[in-house]
Amino acid sequence: MELNPAPNQKVYFASDFHLGVPTTEVSLEREKKIIRWLDECKKDAHTIFLVGDLFDFWFEYRSTVPKGFTRFLGKLSEISDAGINLVIFTGNHDLWMFGYLDREIGAKVIYDPIDVSIDDIKLFIGHGDGIGPGDKGYKFLKKIFRNRFFQWCFRWLHPNIGIGLANFWSGKSRAQANDTEQRFMGEDEWLWSFAKAMEKQKHYDYYIFGHRHLPLDLEVGQNSKYINLGEWLNYCTYAEYSDGKIELKTFEA
Incomplete structure (x- = not known):
């Protein structure tokens, strides 16, 4: 994907809104904050990348x-x-998008990490789930979640049952991961490790991921950075491309 914004235009990146949790009321306040951010972006945006887990659960029935x-x-x-x-x-919470958002809002929905060029800046962008070392259990589950037969089976569950089960599973998974999400793991940061390994094969100026839930801006190699976009339950962080560089920022800090 190649982008050529005008000099007065910017490109924005955000992820992990997790709309729907922990309660309807709290989610609604976060939704309104995200809308205020989108209104700010709209003033000068060329492109807005929303890099996964916009919803804590999303499944498109027919x-x-x-x-x-x-x-x-x-x-x-x-x-x-x-x-x-x-x-x-x-993302890993809303990977079951089957064309509704494309048709209804005109978005381009991406299912795997991609190369993006903005002017002469080269980026590798993806949600970040299922890549890098370790996490073999989730990598196995992801294959099941993306299997067309199992998706077909899930569609036969009444939405009240299917969405209820998914919300229960999502809450349990999030509770188990909470401590890891809040703690920087140094050299064991798997997406950072993934970026370093990728950089040995092909140069990117920026590796941009979500999923990790911790805002990070780390050196990968010479003239290369790994940026994790964080999340909007606590940090409300996003990245902004302007004047040839990408910076991690906080909305309404």
């Missing part, structure tokens, strides 16, 4: 999607209708 998030989806439609490029990556 004629049904999870209820709620109307303000967020409406704002994305408004941004797309304004001619701003909107790129959405699936």
